[in-house]
Amino acid sequence: MVVEEFIDYIGIQKRYSKRTLHLYSDYVKELREFISPEGDDEFLGELKPQVIRGFISAGLESGLSSRTVNLKLSAISSFCNYLQRAGKIEANPVKKVHRPKSSARLPLFYTENSLANYLSNEVEKGNFLSLRDRTMVLLLYTTGIRRAELASMNISQWDKERRVIRVNGKGDKEREIPVTAELDKALKIYEAEMKEFYSENRSDKLFLTDSGQPLYLSFVNKVVTRELSSVNGFTGKKSPHVLRHSIATHLLNNGADLNSIKEVLGHSSLAATQVYTHNSFEQMKKIFLTAHPRAKKGG
Numbered sequence: 001m002v003v004e005e006f007i008d009y010i011g012i013q014k015r016y017s018k019r020t021l022h023l024y025s026d027y028v029k030e031l032r033e034f035i036s037p038e039g040d041d042e043f044l045g046e047l048k049p050q051v052i053r054g055f056i057s058a059g060l061e062s063g064l065s066s067r068t069v070n071l072k073l074s075a076i077s078s079f080c081n082y083l084q085r086a087g088k089i090e091a092n093p094v095k096k097v098h099r100p101k102s103s104a105r106l107p108l109f110y111t112e113n114s115l116a117n118y119l120s121n122e123v124e125k126g127n128f129l130s131l132r133d134r135t136m137v138l139l140l141y142t143t144g145i146r147r148a149e150l151a152s153m154n155i156s157q158w159d160k161e162r163r164v165i166r167v168n169g170k171g172d173k174e175r176e177i178p179v180t181a182e183l184d185k186a187l188k189i190y191e192a193e194m195k196e197f198y199s200e201n202r203s204d205k206l207f208l209t210d211s212g213q214p215l216y217l218s219f220v221n222k223v224v225t226r227e228l229s230s231v232n233g234f235t236g237k238k239s240p241h242v243l244r245h246s247i248a249t250h251l252l253n254n255g256a257d258l259n260s261i262k263e264v265l266g267h268s269s270l271a272a273t274q275v276y277t278h279n280s281f282e283q284m285k286k287i288f289l290t291a292h293p294r295a296k297k298g299g
Contacts, residue, residue, distance in 0.1 A: 002040045003028050006082050015171050017148070027075035031055055044088055047080060049096040056097065066100040073099055107245035107275060112253075114233030115141060115246065119182075121231060128197045129210060133223045135190040136207055140224070140240050143167075143177045144247040144265050147240035151215040154204045158187060169266035177264055248276045 037043035077094035
């Protein structure tokens with residue numbers, strides 16, 4: 001019961017997403033299974049640094065990455081903080097557990113040329129579903145919104161007069177993102193054909209499935225994967241989140257300041273946005289070493 005009480009608490013107080021709540025629940029339950037207590041009292045009594053170290057060691061030995069292990073530790077630490085505030089344990093044992101170092105991973109992104117090549121291809125005339133898919137990809141890329149933000153977006157969130165899109169992000173925080181001339185034109189064409197295609201559907205959603213139902217996250221993934229697999233230039237993972245990484249990197253490369261990018265992406269702190277500066281540095285270094293007249297000398 002104590003695990004369920006914790007999940008209910010962070011769902012209300014922290015307003016975490018359903019995905020985060022699901023992960024936190026799974027991670028804490030994995031720890032409970034590792035301890036295998038007979039009840040809550042024994043479970044809470046075994047929440048000690050050495051026990052959590054054993055749980056983490058078992059995960060690393062089974063092949064889990066340092067990143068995944070640290071995510072589990074964060075969930076367990078949040079659980080223990082909750083227990084401490086509730087007076088069920090005296091201290092958070094995770095604070096005495098050393099976290100494994102994670103190797104820094106730069107965000108993946110597509111090149112500007114590859115996206116320009118994709119967007120230059122004509123959509124088959126009269127094929128509404130292809131038009132919808134193209135518009136979804138264009139919206140994801142040019143605004144940098146998350147797939148969940150796209151899936152839940154209503155037509156009313158598109159302010160045509162001011163040419164902005166209002167987005168309800170994490171924690172129900174609203175932000176406004178400018179609509180480019182290219183996206184504005186594409187949305188107007190899409191909306192006109194959408195009303196005809198879904199003539200019997202009165203949904204307020206901006207995008208719907210083939211059968212006129214609200215989008216679900218895996219549907220958005222499938223659309224992006226299918227669209228980007230249809231043209232050359234896209235290697236590696238194809239996902240809505242890589243499109244988000246791409247526009248952030250491209251904005252930075254073209255002179256946008258970090259604070260502006262932070263606001264567009266809906267990051268809660270500048271630290272989350274600063275990771276894109278590493279991509280820009282790596283690109284600059286590659287260009288420098290390729291173009292420098294002395295780059296190939298001296299081994």
